[in-house]
Amino acid sequence: MIDQHCHSITLADLDDSAFASLLTESDRPPAPGISPFDSSLGLAVRRWCPPALGLPAHAPMADYLARRRELGPAEAARRLLAATGISHCLVDTGLTIAAGHPLLPLPDLASLSGAQVREVVRLESIAEPVDTSPADWAHAVESALRTATASAVAVKSVLAYRHGLAIPAERPSPPEVAHAAATHRPGRRLTDPVLLRQLLWTAVDLGLPIQLHTGFGDPDLTLHRADPSLLTDFIRAVEPTATPLVLLHTYPYHRQAAWLAQSFPHVYADLGLTLSYTGPRAATVLGEMLELTPFAKLLFSTDAYGLPELYTVGAAQYRHALHRTLTTWQSDGACTAADATRIAGLVSTENSRRLYGL
Amino acid sequence: MIDQHCHSITLADLDDSAFASLLTESDRPPAPGISPFDSSLGLAVRRWCPPALGLPAHAPMADYLARRRELGPAEAARRLLAATGISHCLVDTGLTIAAGHPLLPLPDLASLSGAQVREVVRLESIAEPVDTSPADWAHAVESALRTATASAVAVKSVLAYRHGLAIPAERPSPPEVAHAAATHRPGRRLTDPVLLRQLLWTAVDLGLPIQLHTGFGDPDLTLHRADPSLLTDFIRAVEPTATPLVLLHTYPYHRQAAWLAQSFPHVYADLGLTLSYTGPRAATVLGEMLELTPFAKLLFSTDAYGLPELYTVGAAQYRHALHRTLTTWQSDGACTAADATRIAGLVSTENSRRLYGL
């Protein structure tokens, strides 16, 4: 299986609350009496992870955390990653710490997991530190991006967090960009919509697939501004270039993303962390995504971040949800076993292989 | 069953890619390696259509297309339409070609299908060619519409494609209309929101049910601008006239449409092509629609277009989805067999009979 969007993990010793903090999209301490373990994702962790560490499925979280500590983070991670069946990880390197701890460098993630690891370069991480004159900003960013992506398979945009997805479609003019660049301080967060558009169009020119965060994420975004339908004018403007656009996560707007993937030849979609976070409901959510998404346009990913558990859970949830969905389809007479095998192969591996040239 | 919104078909010899192009809402050639057959709709075609042509269900698409060619388009269409059980087709005549081929005239569709065929007049098709002075535009359009609808059962609006559904509710003033009409060139696409509103209000005065495209369609529309909730102010303004408004398709905003149908006495809803396009998931989508839509307000339609297969699939998907939904409700203890029969009768036939006076 090709995990087309994920992040690295930490091998730090995490205390219980640091561990819990990586099982929610919230970056806030929970209210009194409320634990991230009491969630659909918490159930999924207790379902899939204890067996990888030699405990029964659904072991209490305290037992699981004790066992994890007993093995040590590195050995636990090795076991958890081995259980995934993932052959390739396309890693967004835009995040570098989790719960205050540095993430593993990609070669270390590769040797720990046994998977081939390829980089996805985050656009904003490259553009933000660029220190040059306003008139040169566009050129310097382009140059920095070309250097940074020399061996990358894709780029990633977090426009949804920085501005929301409702941007004008057109490439901004050089004077507009220079004018906007005059207000950007190197190293600061890039939020100017002109510079964000310029950055996207620079990526379009590069031609690598552009992964775009859409749908839910941490509280730094406003959900309705992350509806991928808001990207439609931009999608239309990019279409003549044939640069692929990959709509990440997309929930709860995944039916909108599915329509975009059906409508526009260069648009692809995934569910990412959605299948982990929705726990017992993942099969239904995957089914909703398959209503309109062409089977050759849906991509598997875990969007794992910080914890090796999120690789284990992401892969297991996807596999279980896909199996349940396709089994239900067959028992309802909606498709054959051969169809099911073909669909599973496309989504798990072939679509990403074709798109990223792996 | 009364198919309350559909289009005519072509009897041209279609090559494989022309056939495939009518199984997606995209009007673009697919990206390399990607076929519209690999989709939920593709599965539904292979499920329901081969048996109508003497092949087993789920026959490979290549076998199906070969058999279709062997029979010839007219004989294939006759067999496919005979399998539908549709007694009445309300045909939107606003589309006249499919995959480059002319659609059958309505009398030919009637004799081929054995169904009663009635016309739904597309508002924009009537208004666009009107060639008159700006001051006379409103009157000339009204007159053209009265002539065109002499034997029609309803009109249809594609406001969702031309502007999106967020329009001011009020009838525009005659000077506004004359001013806007001065910019419209006869025969061109009507996109001016003042003229589109005037056209809708002309239709309201006519009193025939107005079918409005809402929700997904081809890439000419922007999905979030087709959310039927955006019509709420217009719906309120029309309410005193009692002219019925029928929200077509509605997906993925069908729960919003359902609320409108419950809230306003003159609003009705359907799912149209949604049940075909969502293939194995149709029963769930229909269930979502039945959450809030009063059972006497939901209307069956196929929204078939171009291919007789889309009639076969639309009718079979609807029947299968309704059966599964109502069977599940009974086994859960939520309703009786008599309730299920009554609901099926309302949605399949009685609601359209009452609304359109058939």
Added chain:
Amino acid sequence: MIDQHCHSITLADLDDSAFASLLTESDRPPAPGISPFDSSLGLAVRRWCPPALGLPAHAPMADYLARRRELGPAEAARRLLAATGISHCLVDTGLTIAAGHPLLPLPDLASLSGAQVREVVRLESIAEPVDTSPADWAHAVESALRTATASAVAVKSVLAYRHGLAIPAERPSPPEVAHAAATHRPGRRLTDPVLLRQLLWTAVDLGLPIQLHTGFGDPDLTLHRADPSLLTDFIRAVEPTATPLVLLHTYPYHRQAAWLAQSFPHVYADLGLTLSYTGPRAATVLGEMLELTPFAKLLFSTDAYGLPELYTVGAAQYRHALHRTLTTWQSDGACTAADATRIAGLVSTENSRRLYGL
């Protein structure tokens, strides 16, 4: 079970159409041939209520209404309420009549139901009659609210009906409030967005949980303006105060509400009348809500109003939906029986007990 948001009932003799008018969110007379009984809610009433009055489940509505009349409204209400298993009712006293009849005072509701009854004070009902100078409006409203909430457990906002949820986040300045107050006539509906914001911030200062209507309701609201995601900036602004915000009803935007409840420590969510109105589909809707809502953040309520039947149906639908959801999760291997018991306890009782200090 703690019903964290409901309304009082009427003991008037209701004719059939008055009874029916309380089984739809529409406040309009139904179109000819269309009855609110033919709906998912109608099925739920016929499923759960006849047994409470000694008839078989699914008895025809006419038989049920005859039996109800035979017993008399008070005895029928006593039996219907006894069937709910509700121990506490948090009653929004902002509505005072139903189908033209006065609602029972809270002490009478308490003695009829045997439940503990606590008051939820509707903000707009307190602020609208305040008759003072514009400069004093803010102060007078605060004072009225303190008096009105002396023994209340929460307040309730109907901002969704009065303006929609898209308001600026910040507390308005005193001059802005005085300026806006000059246009408000005591006793009139409060629709000025400055005054509505001032009222909300007054409630924030009070510190009681604020229940906010979001999602569907009667046709007085516009659905897309009631998407709880529109509240995000306000939610962020309130966060430092820790005043709890409870997103009521939320459907069809319940997945958005669930994300807000996961993201922000002070945000809670419920489904209210949704589980009654969606009848046979309630388990699925509840499942959707549990995808992202932390299990310690979801609250049970019936949102019953006018008819004691809506308490019976609300409690039974919730119990049945929760049971089906958790049973399905267990049979799929997604959680244990102990997990299911814990989740049910949190949502039914413990979350409200903790939040409201009961």
